[in-house]
Amino acid sequence: MTARTRDVEKAAGVLRAGGLVALPTETVYGLGANAEDSAAVSRIFRVKGRPPSHPLIVHIGGAELLDDWVEHVPATARVLAERFWPGPLTLVLRRGPRVPLEATGGLETVAVRVPDHPVALELLSLFGGGVTAPSANRFGQVSPTTAQHVRTELGDAVDFVLDGGPCEIGVESTIVDATGELPSILRPGGVTREDLEAVLGCPLAVHSTSRVRVPGQHPSHYAPRARVVLVEPEKVIAEAEAAQELGHKVGVFLPPSFAEAPVEAHAVVTVPASTAAYARELYGFLRELDQQGCDLIIASVPVEEGLGLAIANRLRRAAGPRSAV
Numbered sequence: 482m483t484a485r486t487r488d489v490e491k492a493a494g495v496l497r498a499g500g501l502v503a504l505p506t507e508t509v510y511g512l513g514a515n516a517e518d519s520a521a522v523s524r525i526f527r528v529k530g531r532p533p534s535h536p537l538i539v540h541i542g543g544a545e546l547l548d549d550w551v552e553h554v555p556a557t558a559r560v561l562a563e564r565f566w567p568g569p570l571t572l573v574l575r576r577g578p579r580v581p582l583e584a585t586g587g588l589e590t591v592a593v594r595v596p597d598h599p600v601a602l603e604l605l606s607l608f609g610g611g612v613t614a615p616s617a618n619r620f621g622q623v624s625p626t627t628a629q630h631v632r633t634e635l636g637d638a639v640d641f642v643l644d645g646g647p648c649e650i651g652v653e654s655t656i657v658d659a660t661g662e663l664p665s666i667l668r669p670g671g672v673t674r675e676d677l678e679a680v681l682g683c684p685l686a687v688h689s690t691s692r693v694r695v696p697g698q699h700p701s702h703y704a705p706r707a708r709v710v711l712v713e714p715e716k717v718i719a720e721a722e723a724a725q726e727l728g729h730k731v732g733v734f735l736p737p738s739f740a741e742a743p744v745e746a747h748a749v750v751t752v753p754a755s756t757a758a759y760a761r762e763l764y765g766f767l768r769e770l771d772q773q774g775c776d777l778i779i780a781s782v783p784v785e786e787g788l789g790l791a792i793a794n795r796l797r798r799a800a801g802p803r804s805a806v
């Protein structure tokens with residue numbers, strides 16, 4: 482038996498016993514519990530400090546299992562599941578009886594996805610049931626993209642951390658409301674709007690930035706300790722230097738086109754030119770600047786196309802007002 486399989490067996494045992502397992506996915510690390518165990522699901526909310534009205538995502542082992550968890554699968558949802566699973570797409574559908582209300586924040590809908598990570602899929606297959614998992618961080622903070630991030634942030638509050646290496650995508654899944662005739666995007670993420678539209682053959686509305694659509698969509702989320710300020714790319718250096726002059730410990734997200742420019746700042750990270758690389762590094766950058774003691778982070782949002790839409794969404798929410806939660 483490989484070390485990985487031994488770890489997966491241990492994780493499945495913890496889930497069966499009602500415990501919490503941090504599991505790797507291609508998006509971010511999740512804090513998982515047996516989806517059908519209300520007490521274990523409730524513990525996720527306590528560990529995260531997440532209000533119980535904020536619904537979680539149920540992770541399942543394959544698209545063919547979807548009907549076990551939801552009441553009805555509309556034709557468009559079936560098309561999306563078959564095309565994008567396993568992958569970073571979450572479908573919101575009507576809740577089936579196996580899903581306790583604790584997992585949905587009391588809603589009659591449930592969010593479901595099949596993660597595209599070999600360790601997560603091995604766990605789901607061995608465990609046999611669904612695993613409810615939000616990101617494995619304290620509520621409102623930066624999502625973990627390595628097992629070490631989880632250990633540092635949650636420590637003994639989680640019964641077992643299943644290490645599957647750094648997350649490939651690095652931002653959360655795209656959440657699509659697929660309950661109605663016309664699907665809409667509730668949260669941009671790892672599957673791009675363009676890819677969804679190409680499959681569906683029609684434009685998709687994106688609700689996440691325009692209004693509070695569902696629980697769990699407060700303005701401040703994905704936030705580091707340092708305050709995040711977003712400016713136009715050409716103003717990043719000047720704003721950073723002005724704030725540094727004022728005595729701030731400034732962390733800078735240097736846009737790729739300015740990579741060579743010297744900056745007077747406490748710490749600088751250079752944004753990769755490819756959005757895939759940027760998404761993969763985004764949360765690590767925020768953690769790194771926190772760790773270096775920055776109290777202010779100056780960044781700009783990328784062009785909101787492809788993965789740039791999800792990155793811009795996370796940066797805006799990291800920069801959002803903090804008191805609303």
Ligand code: AMP
Binds near residue numbers: 573592667
């Ligand atoms: P997290 O796992 O921390 O990324 O959070 C889960 C996300 O899924 C939150 O943004 C929730 O608002 C969203 N979500 C989960 N269930 C539902 C649902 N039934 N309807 C709408 N959004 C949902």
Ligand code: MG
Binds near residue numbers: 615
């Ligand atoms: Mg989260």
